[in-house]
Amino acid sequence: MSLNRLRWLILGLLCASTVINYIDRLALAVLLPQLRQELGITSAQYGEITTAFMVAYTLAQVAGGMVIDRLGTRTGFLLFVAAWSLAASGHALASSATLLLFLRFLLGLSEAGNWPAGGKAIAEWFPQHRRAFAMGVFDGGSALGAILAQPVVAMLALRFGWRSAFLLTGALGLLWLAGWWVVYRRPEAHPWLSESERRIVRAETSAASNAARRGLFADLKPIVRSRQLWALMLTRLLATPVWWFYAFWLPDLLAREHGFSLKEIGLFGWIPFLTVDLGKLGGGALSDRLLASGYSATWARKSVMALGAFCMISAIQVNTAQSAAVALGWISVATFGFGLWSANILALHADIFSSRSMATAVGCTGTAASLGGAIFTFLTGRIVQVSGYATMFWITAAVTAMALMSLIFALGKVQPVRLAEVTEQ
Numbered sequence: 001m002s003l004n005r006l007r008w009l010i011l012g013l014l015c016a017s018t019v020i021n022y023i024d025r026l027a028l029a030v031l032l033p034q035l036r037q038e039l040g041i042t043s044a045q046y047g048e049i050t051t052a053f054m055v056a057y058t059l060a061q062v063a064g065g066m067v068i069d070r071l072g073t074r075t076g077f078l079l080f081v082a083a084w085s086l087a088a089s090g091h092a093l094a095s096s097a098t099l100l101l102f103l104r105f106l107l108g109l110s111e112a113g114n115w116p117a118g119g120k121a122i123a124e125w126f127p128q129h130r131r132a133f134a135m136g137v138f139d140g141g142s143a144l145g146a147i148l149a150q151p152v153v154a155m156l157a158l159r160f161g162w163r164s165a166f167l168l169t170g171a172l173g174l175l176w177l178a179g180w181w182v183v184y185r186r187p188e189a190h191p192w193l194s195e196s197e198r199r200i201v202r203a204e205t206s207a208a209s210n211a212a213r214r215g216l217f218a219d220l221k222p223i224v225r226s227r228q229l230w231a232l233m234l235t236r237l238l239a240t241p242v243w244w245f246y247a248f249w250l251p252d253l254l255a256r257e258h259g260f261s262l263k264e265i266g267l268f269g270w271i272p273f274l275t276v277d278l279g280k281l282g283g284g285a286l287s288d289r290l291l292a293s294g295y296s297a298t299w300a301r302k303s304v305m306a307l308g309a310f311c312m313i314s315a316i317q318v319n320t321a322q323s324a325a326v327a328l329g330w331i332s333v334a335t336f337g338f339g340l341w342s343a344n345i346l347a348l349h350a351d352i353f354s355s356r357s358m359a360t361a362v363g364c365t366g367t368a369a370s371l372g373g374a375i376f377t378f379l380t381g382r383i384v385q386v387s388g389y390a391t392m393f394w395i396t397a398a399v400t401a402m403a404l405m406s407l408i409f410a411l412g413k414v415q416p417v418r419l420a421e422v423t424e425q
Contacts, residue, residue, distance in 0.1 A: 003197040006190070007125055011134055013180055014118045015141040017081060020172045021114045022145025022247075023152065024088035024107065025053075027169050028100070029248050030153040030269070031162045033255045033262055035100075038162075043252070045097045047381015050248050052101045054374030056108030058367050065116035065363020073121045074184045080113025081173045081180070089170030092163040112370070115139075115346075116363045123350050123358040125187055125201070129292050132301070132347035136284025139342055143277030143335075146247060147270040154266030223361055228352050231411040233368035236345060239403035240369035241376035242312055242396045243338050246272060246331065248377060253389050258324035271328060272335040279339020283308060287344050297351045297414040301344045302407060308344075309404040311337025313397045319390045334396075351414050 001009075028035075028049070035041050041049075068076035087106040094100045118138045126134045149169075156165035187193065187201040223229055251269055254260040260268070283304050290300035315334035321327035346362070353361040376399075383391055 001192045003193060003200060006192055009183055010121065010125055011137050013176070013183060014121055014138040015144070016176055017077070017114055017118065017173075017180075018138060018141025019145040019148065020081075020176055021084065021111055022142045023149045023169050023172065024084060025111060026146055026149040026247060027088070027153045027166055028091065028104070029251050030149055030262075030265060031157055031165065032252050033265070034157065034162055039094070039097060039100075041097050041100075043385040044381045046252070047378050047384075049097060049101045049104050050244075050381075051374050051378040053104040053108040054244070054370050054377055056105040057112045058370035058374055060109045060112035061116070061367035061370055062360070062363040064113040065360045065366070068113060068117045068120060069357070069360050072186070073117055073124065074180070074186075076113065077117035077121070077184075078177055078180060080110055080117065081177055083110035084113075085170050085173030087170075088173070089167050091166035091170070094166075112363075112366065115366055116358075116360070119346060119349060119362040120358045121184070123354070129288060131350040132284040132288045132291070132343060133281075134284075135346040135350065136280040136282075136343035139346055140277045140280040140339070143273045143280060143339065146273035147277065150251070150269040150273070151266040154262050158262065158266075223353070223357055223364065226352075228411060228414075229361060229364060231406065232345070232348065232352075232365045234410055235403050235406045236365045236369035237372035238399050238406060239309075239338075239341060239345070241372045242334075242400055243276075243342070244373040244377055245380060245392065245396055246335055246338075249380060249384070249389075249392075250331070252384075254324070254328075257389055258327065260324075268328065272332045275332040276335035276339040276342075279308065279311075279336040279341075280343040281339075283340035284343035284347065286340075287347065297348075301348050301351070301414065302411075305341045305344045305407060306404060308337040308340030308342075309400050309407075311340065312400045313337075316393050316397045318393050348411075348414060 032041070032046060064080065068080075070076075071079070084107055087103060087110055090106070091100070091103050094103060119135070122131055122134045122138060153165050153169060156168055160168075185191070188198050190198070250272065251260075251265045254265055254269055287300040287304045290303070291297060312334045314337070315330055317330040318327045321330060349358065349362055349365065380392060383395075
C-alpha cells in the first residue's frame with residue numbers, strides 16, 4: 001500500500017473514532033425528551049448530568065494525553081475507545097438521574113482520550129501543510145457523529161426502546177478496535193511501507209520516536225512554560241462551550257421551544273451538525289491553501305477563525321426568528337462558523353508543538369476547553385429552567401467575541417515551541 005493511501009486509511013479510522021465518540025456522547029441528548037417523561041429528569045438535573053461528563057472530561061485531558069504520549073498512539077487509543085464503549089453501553093442500566101450522572105462521569109473520563117490520540121496520530125503521519133485539512137477530517141467526525149446520532153438513536157429508541165439505543169450505539173466502538181489494531185503503526189516502523197517511504201516520513205517523526213523513553217512527565221514542564229499554550233487554553237476555554245451548548249441542548253431546544261417530537265428531532269435535528277462538518281472541512285482546506293500560497297500560519301489560521309467567530313455570533317438572530325425553520329437556519333450558520341474555528345484551533349497546535357508532545361499539549365488545552373464547558377453546561381441548566389433559551393444565545397455571542405479577542409491578542413504570532421530551547425530558558 002502506498003504512503004498516501006495508508007495516510008487516508010488512518011485518517012478514515014481517526015474520523016470514525018470521532019463519529020462513534022459523538023454518537024455515544026449525544027445519545028443522551030437525543031433521548032432527553034423521552035427520559036424527561038420516564039425518569040422525571042428536569043433541566044437543572046440534566047445540566048448536572050452533563051456537567052458530570054464535562055468535569056470528568058476535564059480531569060482526564062492532561063493525564064490522558066500524557067498516558068498516550070507514554071504508551072504510544074496505537075495502544076493508548078485502543079484503551080480509551082474500549083473504556084468509553086463499555087461506559088456508553090452501561091447507560092442502558094440507568095434507572096435514575098443519579099445513576100445517569102455516574103455513568104456520564106465514566107464516559108467523560110474515557111472519551112477524553114480521543115482528541116489527544118487523534119492529534120498525535122496526525123502529527124506523526126502528516127506534514128505541516130496538510131495537517132489543518134487532516135485535523136478537519138478527524139475533528140469533522142464530531143459533526144458527522146452528531147448528524148448520525150439524531151436519526152440513528154431516535155430510530156433505535158422508537159423501534160427497540162431507549163435502553164437498546166444506548167446498548168447498540170455503545171457497541172460501535174468495539175467494532176472499531178479491530179480495524180485500529182490491524183492498521184495503525186508508527187510511520188517509520190509500519191510493515192506496509194517500503195523503506196523509501198519510511199525515509200520520507202522519518203524526519204517528521206524522529207522526535208516523536210523518543211517520546212516514550214523520556215518518561216511520563218518529561219515534556220510537561222517546558223510545554224506549560226510556553227506562553228502560546230496558555231493563550232490556546234484561554235481561547236479554547238471561551239469558545240468550545242459554544243459547541244457544547246448546541247451539542248447537548250439542541251434536541252431539548254427543538255422540543256421545548258418549537259414542539260418537536262422525537263421523530264421530528266431525528267428528521268431535522270441533524271442539519272446544524274451537517275453545517276459544522278462542512279465548516280471544518282472547508283475551514284481546514286482554506287487555511288491550508290493560504291499557507292501553501294505563502295501566507296504565514298498566523299494569518300492563514302486566524303483569518304479563517306475570525307470569519308467563523310462572526311458566524312457564531314450571528315446566532316443571536318434565533319431570538320427574533322418567526323419559525324422553527326428560520327431558527328434552525330441561524331443555528332446552522334453558527335455551527336458552520338464553529339466548524340471553521342474548530343479545524344484551525346487544532347491545526348494551531350500542530351503548528352506550534354512537535355509530534356513528540358502533541359498529545360500532551362492538546363490534553364492541556366482540552367482541559368481548559370472542558371472546564372469552560374462544565375461551567376457553561378451547569379449554568380445553562382439553571383438559566384434554561386428559569387428563563388428559557390433566549391438568554392443563552394446572547395451569552396454564546398458574548399463568549400465568542402471574547403474568544404476572538406484572545407486569539408488575536410493573547411496568542412500573537414504563531415511560532416513553533418522547541419522543547420530543548422524552552423528548557424534552557
